[in-house]
Each structure stands twice: as structure tokens, then as C-alpha cells.
Amino acid sequence: MPKLKTLIAAMLFCAVAAPVMAQTISYGEAIDKLVAACGADVDKYCKDVRLGGNRIQDCLSANAGVSGICKVTLNEVNELLQKRxxxxxxxxxxxxxxxxxxxxxxxxxxxxxxxCLTREENARNVSKECNTAITNAGWR
Known part of the structure; x- marks a missing residue:
């Protein structure tokens, strides 16, 4: 299972190339969700795929037999990471x-x-937009 988490972590870091604000997800949460939803599919279809270059995601996307829950979760996680x-x-x-x-x-x-911006004494003086961006960026 650690190898699977490493594979999915590598896939995530390669996949996140940004293109506003809404709910986001941490990398740890993303890995946990993907391991739960796609672990069996990675083992079945992509276990020999090398890390990096978005290859795991490409492998999962290219295989018609990948479970529906994996496909949905992969799309959701990518969207949330792009928002982050x-x-x-x-x-x-x-x-x-x-x-x-x-x-x-x-x-x-x-x-x-x-x-400085996230200090308690500055909280009231920081705009809602700034606070929302900081939170959605995962920095609070």
C-alpha cells in the first residue's frame, strides 16, 4: 500500500498545474481519496507504469475497465487541486x-x-477575498 500511495502522490504532483475560489483539498486528503477509490484499478491496470509525467492518471484515463468511482474521484480530486x-x-x-x-x-x-496576514490581531482588517484565498490555498 505505501507503493500505491507513492504512485498516486507522484501522479497528483505532476497533474496539478493550476488553471476561483471554492472548496479545495490537501494533497494528503487527495492521496487518501484516490487510494480508496482507485487503488485496485492502479494495481490492476497501471502497476508497471513509471512514476511522473502524469503517467498514472493517463493510464487510468486510457483504460475502459477502470471503475466508475475511480473515474469520478479522479476528476473531483483534480478539480479541487486545481482550485487550490x-x-x-x-x-x-x-x-x-x-x-x-x-x-x-x-x-x-x-x-x-x-x-503577518494570518495573525489573530490582523484578522479583522483583512478582506474577505484575501482570507478566502488564503484558506482555499491551504495556508490556514
Missing amino acids: AAAQAAVPQLCKSEAKRLCENFREGRGRILR
Whole structure:
């Protein structure tokens, strides 16, 4: 089962290339869902497929015998991970004015601005859009 989780984790990291905001999913949750829904299909159809390059996902998509629940779960997980990636890309722009106003004494880099924006004392002064993007990005 650890090998299966590794296969699916590699598939996920290769598949997430972003293209707003809504419910998202963590990588750990995605792996757990895919192992539960697609584990038998990966073992049956894709066990000899090499990791990387989206090959596991391509293998599952190409096999007509893959279970319906696996196909549905794969689509749902990919959609949620794309939303997470989109939220992560949107945070700097959506939170730009708050970062300037609330975090002027923080140097950029190493998540300092994000830590400033998510501090309890700043919570009331951060816009709903910025807070939503931070949450959907998985950074809260």
C-alpha cells in the first residue's frame, strides 16, 4: 500500500498545474481519496507504469475497465487541486493592499507576509477575498 500511495502522490504532483475560489483539498486528503477509490484499478491496470509525467492518471484515463468511482474521484480530486493551485496563485494579488497596510514592517520571503496576514490581531482588517484565498490555498 505505501507503493500505491507513492504512485498516486507522484501522479497528483505532476497533474496539478493550476488553471476561483471554492472548496479545495490537501494533497494528503487527495492521496487518501484516490487510494480508496482507485487503488485496485492502479494495481490492476497501471502497476508497471513509471512514476511522473502524469503517467498514472493517463493510464487510468486510457483504460475502459477502470471503475466508475475511480473515474469520478479522479476528476473531483483534480478539480479541487486545481482550485487550490489557483487560490495559491491569486493570494499575492488579492492580499496586496492588506500586505502593504498591515505588514509594512515585515520583509518579504519565507512566508513572513503570509504569517503577518494570518495573525489573530490582523484578522479583522483583512478582506474577505484575501482570507478566502488564503484558506482555499491551504495556508490556514
